[in-house]
Amino acid sequence: MRKTLFESLTHGVLTEPAPAPDEAGLAELAQSLNRAARARLGRSLSIRQVDAGSCNGCELEIHALSNAFYDLERLGLRFVASPRHADVLMVTGPVTKNMREALLRTYNATPDPKWVIAVGVCAVDGGLFAGSYAVAGGVQDVVPVDLHIRGCPPSPTELLKGLIALLRQTSAKTSAR
Amino acid sequence: MSPLDNIPYLEKVKAHRPWPRAIVGDDGWRQAIEYLATGRCTLLGLWGDTVNVHMALLGERFDGIIVLSYACTNGHYPSVGARHPPAIRLERAIRDLFGLDAVGAPDTRTWLDRGFWDVRHPLGKSGPAQKPAPYIFLPAEGEGLHQIPVGPVHASIIEPGHFRFTANGEHVVRLEQRLGYVHKGIESLMVGATLDDAAKLAGRTSGDSTVAYAYAFALAAETALRIEAPPRAVYLRALMAELERLANHFGDIGAICNDASFAIMHAQTSILRERTLRAADAGFGHRLMMDVTVPGGVARDIAADGIAEIKALLAEARHVFPRLVELYDNTASLQDRTVTTGIVKPDYVRQWGAGGYVGRASGRSFDARRHIGYAPYDRLDFEVPVREDGDVNARVWIRIREVEQSLKLIDQMLAGLPAGDLRTAVKPSGEICEGLGITEAFRGDVLVWLRLGGNGRVERCHLRDASWFQWPLLETAIEGNIVADFPICNKSFNCSYSGHDL
Numbered sequence: 001m002r003k004t005l006f007e008s009l010t011h012g013v014l015t016e017p018a019p020a021p022d023e024a025g026l027a028e029l030a031q032s033l034n035r036a037a038r039a040r041l042g043r044s045l046s047i048r049q050v051d052a053g054s055c056n057g058c059e060l061e062i063h064a065l066s067n068a069f070y071d072l073e074r075l076g077l078r079f080v081a082s083p084r085h086a087d088v089l090m091v092t093g094p095v096t097k098n099m100r101e102a103l104l105r106t107y108n109a110t111p112d113p114k115w116v117i118a119v120g121v122c123a124v125d126g127g128l129f130a131g132s133y134a135v136a137g138g139v140q141d142v143v144p145v146d147l148h149i150r151g152c153p154p155s156p157t158e159l160l161k162g163l164i165a166l167l168r169q170t171s172a173k174t175s176a177r
Numbered sequence: 178m179s180p181l182d183n184i185p186y187l188e189k190v191k192a193h194r195p196w197p198r199a200i201v202g203d204d205g206w207r208q209a210i211e212y213l214a215t216g217r218c219t220l221l222g223l224w225g226d227t228v229n230v231h232m233a234l235l236g237e238r239f240d241g242i243i244v245l246s247y248a249c250t251n252g253h254y255p256s257v258g259a260r261h262p263p264a265i266r267l268e269r270a271i272r273d274l275f276g277l278d279a280v281g282a283p284d285t286r287t288w289l290d291r292g293f294w295d296v297r298h299p300l301g302k303s304g305p306a307q308k309p310a311p312y313i314f315l316p317a318e319g320e321g322l323h324q325i326p327v328g329p330v331h332a333s334i335i336e337p338g339h340f341r342f343t344a345n346g347e348h349v350v351r352l353e354q355r356l357g358y359v360h361k362g363i364e365s366l367m368v369g370a371t372l373d374d375a376a377k378l379a380g381r382t383s384g385d386s387t388v389a390y391a392y393a394f395a396l397a398a399e400t401a402l403r404i405e406a407p408p409r410a411v412y413l414r415a416l417m418a419e420l421e422r423l424a425n426h427f428g429d430i431g432a433i434c435n436d437a438s439f440a441i442m443h444a445q446t447s448i449l450r451e452r453t454l455r456a457a458d459a460g461f462g463h464r465l466m467m468d469v470t471v472p473g474g475v476a477r478d479i480a481a482d483g484i485a486e487i488k489a490l491l492a493e494a495r496h497v498f499p500r501l502v503e504l505y506d507n508t509a510s511l512q513d514r515t516v517t518t519g520i521v522k523p524d525y526v527r528q529w530g531a532g533g534y535v536g537r538a539s540g541r542s543f544d545a546r547r548h549i550g551y552a553p554y555d556r557l558d559f560e561v562p563v564r565e566d567g568d569v570n571a572r573v574w575i576r577i578r579e580v581e582q583s584l585k586l587i588d589q590m591l592a593g594l595p596a597g598d599l600r601t602a603v604k605p606s607g608e609i610c611e612g613l614g615i616t617e618a619f620r621g622d623v624l625v626w627l628r629l630g631g632n633g634r635v636e637r638c639h640l641r642d643a644s645w646f647q648w649p650l651l652e653t654a655i656e657g658n659i660v661a662d663f664p665i666c667n668k669s670f671n672c673s674y675s676g677h678d679l
Contacts, residue, residue, distance in 0.1 A: 001504050004445060014448065049334045053359045055675045057384025057465055059334050063428075064454070067447035081332035097293035098358045099337060102329045128378055132362035133299045153384065155464060 014068040018075060019157050021165035025147050029169040044076035045167065047117075048086035048110065052103045052139065053129075054093030058120040058153040062090065070156045077163055083109040088166070090117045091143070094126035095136045107143045115146040115166065120153050127152070184208045184245070193611040194400045198231075198244040206247045206255055209234060214260040219530035220646075221615075222624050223257060223267040224639040225275035227301060230254050231639075232264075233613070233624065235530065239548040244613065244626070249277050252302075256282040263529045263646055274364070275301030286312060289357040289678065299365055317343035317351040325660065329358045336674035340663075347659040352652045360678040367638040372398055372472050372603060375635045379625065380467050382640050383676030388414075388421040389618030390625070390640065390676075391470035396551065397627040397638075398472035401612030402603065408595040410474030411552050416590045417457070417466045418616065419583040420487070423494070424453040425619040426576040426583070429671050433573055434505065436665040437514035445501050452490050459486035474600035484591060491584055502577055515570040519654040519666035523567060529646040533621025534575040535670055539567035545617035557589050569669040605633030618643060620671060642676030 049062055065072040072078065080086050083106045095103055107116070118139035121127045125138040139145050149162035185208065186199035201209070209232065212218045221233035221242065231246045247254050256279035258265035268279040269288030276298030290297070292309035322343050329337035339355040363382060367375050379394035380387045392414050399406060406414070431446030454464040460483025461469045469476050505511065525531070526539040536543060544561040546554040562578035564571040606629070614625045621643025628636040651670050655663055 001441070001508070003500055004441065004504060050330055051334075051336050051359070053361055053675075054336075055381040055384040055387075056336055056673065057381070057387065057467070059336065060385060060428075060465065062334050064447075064451060067451050068444060069448075069451050079334060083330075093359070094361060096359055096361055098289075098291050098360055099329065100293065102337065102358070106330050128374075128381060129361045129363075129366065132366050133294050133296050134360050134362035134365075152467065153465070 015071040015074065016069055018164060019161045021168050022149075022158070022161035023165075025149070025162045025165035026168065028147055029165055045087045045163075045170065046078055046080045046085055047088045047090050048080055048083045048106070049090045049092070050103055050106050052091050052093045052099045052123075052142075053096035053135065054120060054122060058092040058123075061153045061156050061159060062092070062119065064156040065159055070160060072160070072163075075160075075164065075167060077167070083107075084111065086110050086114070088115045088117060089143075090119055091139045091145075092119045092123055094122040094129040094132075095139055095142045097134055097136050100136045100142055103139075103142055116143055117147045117149060117162065117166070118145045119149050119159065121150050122152075124148055124150060184212070184243075186245070190246070190611070192401075192609055193244065193613070194403070196242040196244065196613055198246060198611065200246045200248070202247075203255065205245065209245050210255065210257050210260050213257065213264075216527065219527075220257070220261065220263050221530065221622075222626070222639070222641040223264050223271070224626065224641070225271040225277055225300065226628075226637050226639075227275070228252070228277070230271060230277060231626070232257065233626070235543075239543055242549075242613070242615075252277050253280050254278075255280055258282050258284070261528075263649070266649065267645065274299060277301060286310075289360045291357060299362065300368075312355070314341050314353050314355075315351065319345065319350065321345050322350060338674050342660060342663070344660055347661070349655050349658055349660055349663070352655045352663075354648055354652060356648070356674060357678050359675045361675075363640065363679045364638060367635050370635045372629075372633060372635070375638060376471050377468055379638070379640060380470075382679065383618075383642060383673040384465065385425055386421065386618040386620065386623065386642075386673070386676065387465050387467045388417045388470060389616050389623050391468070392418055393614040393616040393623045393625040394627070394638075394640075395470055395472045395474075396614030396616065397612040397625040398603070398614075398629070399601075399612070400614065401610040401627055401629050402472075402606050403610075404473060404601045404603065406474040406601055407598040409478075409597045410599050410601075412590050412594050413475050413479055413599075414470050415553050415557075416479070416487075416587060416594075417461060417469060418618075419586050419590070420453060420457050420460075421466065422619040423580060423583050423587075424450050424457070425671075426580050427453060429668065430501075430505075430573060430576050430580075432671075433515070433569065433665060433668045434511060436668050437511055439508065439511045442501060442505065442511075445497065449494055449497065452493060456483070456486040456490040459483040471600070473603040474598070476600070478599055479594075487587065487591065491587060494580070494584060498580060505573065505577075512570065514662070514665060515573060515669075516568060518569045518662050519658060519669060521567045521650050521654045523565065525650050525653055526567070529650055531621070531646045531650055532617075532643045533619070533647070534572045534579070535647045535650060536621065537561065537563050538571035538575045540565045543622070545615050545622045549615055551616065553590070553593075557586055559586050569665055572669040603633075605629075605631060607631045609636070620644065620673065621647065623676075640676075640679065642673050644672035644674075644677040648672050648677065
């Protein structure tokens with residue numbers, strides 16, 4: 001343990017500079033945020049992740065956000081265990097018909113103001129799984145979506161770009177409208 | 178003994194490769210059930226196909242595989258689950274998807290169909306949906322029992338599923354799982370798909386095993402079409418499979434320790450996992466290496482700087498990992514949580530044919546890389562670690578030993594990487610052909626059974642995750658443990674939801 005701790009002190013910081021916000025994401029968000037919400041939330045967001053039918057690929061990369069390289073919490077973003085504690089729902093997957101109700105209930109359990117981020121190409125419109133008898137569609141077919149982060153799966157850097165765009169918007173002093 | 182010996186059959190199917198498939202009648206089907214029930218062979222899979230059911234069997238000493246097919250009359254077939262419990266959930270899934278009924282089945286509740294689809298029996302004789310009967314969980318009787326329902330949406334970043342605990346105070350008396358939430362209808366999307374589209378779907382059955390699935394799918398397609406991937410592709414696929422195993426094992430070892438609140442291990446192994454994914458990205462242009470393995474070979478070559486990155490990863494892992502292993506081994510408070518927790522009985526592992534670290538931590542040595550010996554593993558030097566203790570600790574140690582073996586395998590693959598082509602041309606054979614592919618994913622063996630039409634399109638594809646034979650053992654492992662130890666037990670299994678629900 002001593003060796004590991006000592007080396008952690010000496011090898012320098014692994015955490016990399018945060019990427020610039022995603023421009024397309026900023027534009028999408030500018031439409032969905034209002035001034036009151038920004039004032040209330042400041043620069044901190046609690047995120048509740050919901051797998052609504054994903055293959056688990058997106059979850060792996062969302063997990064990676066917490067490792068030493070991306071260190072999500074330095075940005076004021078953290079994952080929480082309950083939708084009751086969340087500002088943001090981060091939803092992955094095509095929404096399966098079997099998960100539709102659970103997603104709706106999670107959405108309804110999240111207090112306002114809230115944002116929904118749809119992660120992965122499947123979350124846009126069902127992706128490869130669109131058209132299946134078991135798939136309800138993309139996330140926006142079930143709950144309103146404020147931001148899409150595409151990719152199969154999006155890399156942690158792409159996820160960070162989207163999240164930073166959301167943070168910028170929620171903490172902006174002036175209205176973008 | 179080969180499982181086929183002494184099983185009476187009506188006819189052998191010519192176009193099925195590489196193992197035989199035989200059509201059996203009542204007597205053959207019942208003989209197979211008898212063999213399963215008496216432990217003379219292991220169930221590798223049981224799946225529907227319009228009005229037929231197929232079962233894949235593995236010999237007692239992992240010596241030989243056969244697929245048996247039974248043509249249902251009036252949608253009925255003799256239940257395998259009635260005498261061999263590992264088949265029960267598979268039969269429930271077959272009924273939901275195909276409308277085929279296992280006669281004498283001990284459990285006739287639905288498994289995947291929760292009443293939200295517009296169709297009933299989507300892969301068989303489909304019809305309009307019907308309102309399902311209320312789902313009744315299995316009873317647990319006794320004084321002072323209470324139930325704890327958990328899920329489908331869980332408290333951390335994991336897949337959805339429902340766990341129904343019945344507990345007496347802290348102690349779990351019964352756990353019953355209810356899965357199917359992420360059922361996407363993959364097998365129905367496969368029907369009529371081109372090989373390339375189907376390979377993409379196979380690679381998204383369970384994202385953490387995308388390489389293993391694409392690999393098994395490619396093997397099934399190639400063996401059906403009687404083609405072989407070029408030697409360089411054979412090595413590159415296995416290289417990707419070992420990188421995938423490393424990434425998952427690093428992640429799991431840390432995550433298990435994290436569930437015992439030992440965060441430093443999680444932080445350290447997460448660094449190794451990230452470095453593995455970055456090396457994979459440098460080598461193959463995708464962190465999870467999705468869509469690189471394709472029928473016929475690989476879609477792209479390894480990048481020159483990717484080889485350097487992978488060598489750097491090996492050096493780093495060899496420098497850091499032994500220290501982490503020592504840390505795990507010398508931390509009494511951590512061992513206190515993992516040793517004797519969540520024991521899986523060796524008898525269950527044999528009966529269920531549980532693969533991966535779940536099986537190998539409880540004395541079942543099966544590893545598809547060794548016992549099926551698909552190329553290039555048949556010419557590489559590696560050991561298959563096995564333990565007998567079967568607890569969370571044993572499943573951690575199996576992963577640790579497998580990390581060491583994967584490092585050794587990657588060394589050999591880089592050293593022996595053949596030059597040459599990347600992909601053999603894939604052409605429709607002009608006739609119906611069938612193939613079975615099995616690969617060893619990080620959590621156990623993945624089986625893909627494929628029938629291609631003369632036009633080269635998929636007629637039927639079945640994908641069976643190792644989790645089918647591991648999830649039920651988690652129910653047995655938690656019995657008598659405390660509720661608070663469920664997360665660590667669950668993580669030590671790390672079963673797939675998406676791979677199971679399909």
